[in-house]
Amino acid sequence: xxxxxxxxxxxxxxxxxxxxxxxxxxxxxxxxxxxxxxxxxxxxxxxxxxxxxxxxxxxxxxxxxxxxxxxxxxxxxxxxxxxxxxxxxxxxxxxxxxxxxxxxxxxxxxxxxxxxxxxxxxxxxxxxxxxxxxxxxxxxxxxxxxxxxxxxxxxxxxxxxxxxxxxxxxxxxxxxxxxxxxxxxxxxxxxxxxxxxxxxxxxx
Amino acid sequence: xxxxxxxxxxxxxxxxxxxxxxxxxxxxxxxxxxxxxxxxxxxxxxxxxxxxxxxxxxxxxxxxxxxxxxxxxxxxxxxxxxxxxxxxxxxxxxxxxxxxxxxxxxxxxxxxxxxxxxxxxxxxxxxxxxxxxxxxxxxxxxxxxxxxxxxxxxxxxxxxxxxxxxxxxxxxxxxxxxxxxxxxxxxxxxxxxxxxxxxxxxxxxxxxxxxxxxxxxxxxxxxxxxxxxxxxxxxxxxxxxxxxxxxxxxxxxxxxxxxxxxxxxxxxxxxxxxxxxxxxxxxxxxxxxxxxxxxxxxxxxxxxxxxxxx
Numbered sequence: 363x364x365x366x367x368x369x370x371x372x373x374x375x376x377x378x379x380x381x382x383x384x385x386x387x388x389x390x391x392x393x394x395x396x397x398x399x400x401x402x403x404x405x406x407x408x409x410x411x412x413x414x415x416x417x418x419x420x421x422x423x424x425x426x427x428x429x430x431x432x433x434x435x436x437x438x439x440x441x442x443x444x445x446x447x448x449x450x451x452x453x454x455x456x457x458x459x460x461x462x463x464x465x466x467x468x469x470x471x472x473x474x475x476x477x478x479x480x481x482x483x484x485x486x487x488x489x490x491x492x493x494x495x496x497x498x499x500x501x502x503x504x505x506x507x508x509x510x511x512x513x514x515x516x517x518x519x520x521x522x523x524x525x526x527x528x529x530x531x532x533x534x535x536x537x538x539x540x541x542x543x544x545x546x547x548x549x550x551x552x553x554x555x556x557x558x559x560x561x562x563x564x565x566x
Numbered sequence: 567x568x569x570x571x572x573x574x575x576x577x578x579x580x581x582x583x584x585x586x587x588x589x590x591x592x593x594x595x596x597x598x599x600x601x602x603x604x605x606x607x608x609x610x611x612x613x614x615x616x617x618x619x620x621x622x623x624x625x626x627x628x629x630x631x632x633x634x635x636x637x638x639x640x641x642x643x644x645x646x647x648x649x650x651x652x653x654x655x656x657x658x659x660x661x662x663x664x665x666x667x668x669x670x671x672x673x674x675x676x677x678x679x680x681x682x683x684x685x686x687x688x689x690x691x692x693x694x695x696x697x698x699x700x701x702x703x704x705x706x707x708x709x710x711x712x713x714x715x716x717x718x719x720x721x722x723x724x725x726x727x728x729x730x731x732x733x734x735x736x737x738x739x740x741x742x743x744x745x746x747x748x749x750x751x752x753x754x755x756x757x758x759x760x761x762x763x764x765x766x767x768x769x770x771x772x773x774x775x776x777x778x779x780x781x782x783x784x785x786x787x788x789x790x791x792x793x794x795x796x797x798x799x800x801x802x803x804x805x806x807x808x809x810x811x812x813x814x815x816x817x818x819x820x821x822x823x824x825x826x827x828x829x830x831x832x833x834x835x836x837x838x839x840x841x842x843x844x845x846x847x848x849x850x851x852x853x854x855x856x857x858x859x860x861x862x863x864x865x866x867x868x869x870x871x872x873x874x875x876x
Binding site: 385 | 629633659661
């Protein structure tokens with residue numbers, strides 16, 4: 363611990379911004395043309411989550427869990443080559459996948475409510491951002507198409523969309539357990555880590 | 567045992583290790599006519615080491631990316647072709663050691679590299695394992711220099727590394743620090759332990775090492791590696807925004823990299839400066855510092871004053 367405390371955040375940054383961007387290009391390159399299937403599954407997840415049957419809601423939660431598990435395995439598997447902390451981030455994503463699977467198996471699944479309250483509208487905005495606008499924003503910012511960040515491929519849009527969907531979903535309290543808060547914790551934690559990474563990359 | 571005996575024994579060990587590693591007495595990496603004019607510094611075993619080396623922090627951590635690996639291979643090839651020898655890495659640098667190993671294999675033959683890596687683990691029993699890991703990643707039978715990185719679990723590692731050196735399993739042993747950390751501990755180790763190398767941050771903008779570490783290194787016959795000579799790129803980016811001064815050109819300095827690096831290696835205590843880059847054109851600029859006249863003390867003072875005006 364004494365060793366780690368002697369470092370500043372920027373000291374720990376061990377790769378360049380260009381190599382970080384290349385990571386997204388390489389993940390996309392390895393997946394193509396799997397993006398078509400991924401888009402179909404994302405649409406299926408939304409349709410299932412918006413339907414009225416409990417089984418569909420469970421399937422939607424399971425698909426979201428698969429997205430987290432895929433990012434844990436594929437993205438962080440590659441990221442681990444350049445960041446010694448990446449295996450810990452993979453554990454974080456795998457943990458969220460397990461919790462979403464538990465939501466599918468033992469909870470209400472992912473059941474989207476019709477937007478009525480501010481929380482729902484905020485969730486809708488975040489879900490739209492993660493699923494559609496996030497990659498477009500990167501393209502507008504000059505990132506090449508091959509290097510854009512997509513839901514279920516890259517961690518940031520996956521986390522943003524998940525937060526949005528959970529804010530829109532009907533997630534009842536289980537006894538004293540704030541289930542929604544528990545499910546939001548890891549996506550929020552990841553986005554904090556990602557923000558710090560970008561801050562370090564841009565200021566180092 | 568007298569100091570003379572110790573010294574003779576140490577010299578024999580160094581000679582044996584050197585022959586084992588493919589070194590020949592005399593100079594290092596300068597057997598080609600175009601390299602006979604490069605600036606070198608004498609090592610404890612009487613070999614001469616080119617005074618500009620190469621760091622790999624961030625720049626060589628590119629993972630398995632084939633495009634980036636090909637680019638780094640060209641950077642290393644440029645470095646070696648210009649007469650460079652010392653390449654410094656660490657297991658803390660992610661994939662950098664493996665990328666250096668890949669580049670060396672791509673270059674082929676028996677590149678005249680002075681391999682320097684580090685032991686970086688809080689587990690004091692894992693020294694041999696980390697040395698073997700570095701040898702494997704670099705694709706070398708034996709490392710030239712192993713250093714205890716940032717003094718992590720330094721006592722256990724240093725004891726084991728010195729034992730390995732005695733057995734001829736590596737040529738040199740050293741310690742490192744960066745960003746001005748723990749200089750008092752570094753000084754104590756330099757005084758009390760028979761190390762060959764010390765590595766610390768030293769640049770024209772951060773001259774803290776010159777007051778105590780550099781004189782002590784010279785006094786103890788310890789080779790000094792100056793890391794972060796461009797302060798992680800910030801210093802050279804800053805100076806490159808200004809026109810290169812005419813008086814510096816007249817003094818024989820070719821560009822800003824030459825200016826910043828020659829300032830360092832002109833200090834009599836500095837053995838080698840290790841700038842890092844991921845670009846071939848920047849490597850060419852860095853390597854201009856390996857040739858030509860070095861600034862004297864009055865010119866070094868002017869170089870400092872000029873930068874302070876920015």
